Amino acid sequence: MTAEAPSGPHWPADLASFCFEVPYSEESILFERASGIRLFDTEGRTYLDGMSGVFVTCFGYDCEPIHSAVTRQLGRMAFNPPLHGTNPNALALAQALTELAPPGIVTAKLVNGGSEAVEAALRLARLYHRETGNSGRYKVLSYYHGYHGSTFGSLSVTGRPDVSRFGPGLPGAVHVWSPDALQDFLGVPEEEAGRVAADLIERTIEAEGPDSIAALIVEPVIHLRGMAIAPRDYLVRLREICDRHGIVLVFDEIVTGFGRTGEPFAAHTFGVTPDLMCVGKGISGGYAPLAAVLVRERISAVLGDGSGPVSFAPSHTYAANPLAAAAGLAAVRLFTEGDFPARITKLAGHFEPALRDAVGTRGQVRALGLLYGVRLSGPDQEDGASLGERVARACLRRGLIIRGQDDWVVLAPAFVTTENEADAVCGILAEALDETCGPR
CATH class of the missing domain: 3.40.640.10 (Type I PLP-dependent aspartate aminotransferase-like (Major domain))
Known part of the structure; x- marks a missing residue:
């Protein structure tokens, strides 16, 4: 039996010929283009990528060399x-x-x-x-x-x-x-x-x-x-x-x-x-x-x-x-x-305290270089979704891509992320945690 295509604006009416990487839903996105650490979908919406794709696009999406x-x-x-x-x-x-x-x-x-x-x-x-x-x-x-x-x-x-x-x-x-x-x-x-x-x-x-x-x-x-x-x-x-x-x-x-x-x-x-x-x-x-x-x-x-x-x-x-x-x-x-080890160390020195401030008492931050995990504290399962999934979805609605599963979320910003972009990532995460876990 063929599953019905999602009714959201991102997807064509007939998806029967396409086998997706993960189960698609209303939140699945049709990405169209990218620049720096931002992606753009077919509806013109912009996303900050806090995951470097999936630990991949460490130099951003338009690395000229x-x-x-x-x-x-x-x-x-x-x-x-x-x-x-x-x-x-x-x-x-x-x-x-x-x-x-x-x-x-x-x-x-x-x-x-x-x-x-x-x-x-x-x-x-x-x-x-x-x-x-x-x-x-x-x-x-x-x-x-x-x-x-x-x-x-x-x-x-x-x-x-x-x-x-x-x-x-x-x-x-x-x-x-x-x-x-x-x-x-x-x-x-x-x-x-x-x-x-x-x-x-x-x-x-x-x-x-x-x-x-x-x-x-x-x-x-x-x-x-x-x-x-x-x-x-x-x-x-x-x-x-x-x-x-x-x-x-x-x-x-x-x-x-x-x-x-x-x-x-x-x-x-x-x-x-x-x-x-x-x-x-x-x-x-x-x-x-x-x-x-x-x-x-x-x-x-x-x-x-x-x-x-x-x-x-x-x-x-x-x-x-x-x-x-x-x-x-x-x-x-x-x-x-390009002396990226030094650049990574400098960016991590800015990103980690901003992330800890965003999380507050709502989780335990694990940090090593530009790898970050947050073990979350809050309600476990709601509507069949884990806490980590709910936080990631709340971020996505606000235009931030991270990964969440079980009781954790992870982030891996690109090496070329600016301090302003790092602050924007942490600010959106803080808002998502406010929604899902309560005030910090």
Whole structure:
């Protein structure tokens, strides 16, 4: 049975031929154009984007250097036969990404999106163990309530109950509890949560059998837990545990990477180098589908003899596409040459206190660089919608795009946001909280 099209002004009468990303409703928007950090719909309404699209458009919607790089490449070559070679942009981008990454990261595998990056990392972890004589290592540990993507393997390690509708997942997926979840569900004190969570992960490794475990994949900041930030020294402890048991440590930095935390990657922020880093989102500034797996030397060594480029098949038709690589190379150069780490730190110094003032006593603010989560206090479910959803909808009615779910909202302003725009974002959020949670 075909669902009826919404009756609001944004949508055409017949939508039966279009499969939307999420359930569409009266609030779904037909975006038509964008400039800076603003979007415009087909009805002429303007929206401030407080989410950088979805952690993607970190340089805004009209970044001339990236736009020009893609346009120039389009005039030269839009595609190359991937079974017979590659292109200069891809080689230069791989070099630029490894130079931006922590020391020890020497190889970059370019892919089309975050889910593909996670898939590639899972395959690479298993391949590494097979090539080093440990083919029995196939299990992957990951968080309950984390998120790693929408393909079958990445969904399997996501650990959320709402993905169970697709049936059994990837064999060998084993879920563990994050420090934030232990605080919420078991009342473990914040100062103890990191130690207890790390201890439980090591106990899980011992219970499953270390010789059966290929990898541990974690988000340094867990988006779908309202930007739960890893406790101090927790990731250092995970590095030690993985080293002790011969397990590949994978950081999912799709959200946290490429400047979001104030440094190039969260690995820099937390002082821990994983074996594999999945990076994406802002890596192309939103101008082309692009992500990558950044690979530590001991892992990439199994893919080649060191005499030339390493090989990792099977791959994807559009991986390392010249247009996407041109966008990524321009974005990386802009990030480094434009001194964006300092600009991010300055903007965060203005945005965070403004956000805390907007929230007041109505929630707990979590902040790291230009990543913000607010755990909300207020009525839980009303009319079937969570508090986070209601706050996000109240913002949208006022022309501000954020994300809200469960008892949290998250914001991720673009790196080019002005202080006046930051104040406008926080002002609208304050009004939405007034409506949904009461006065501050």
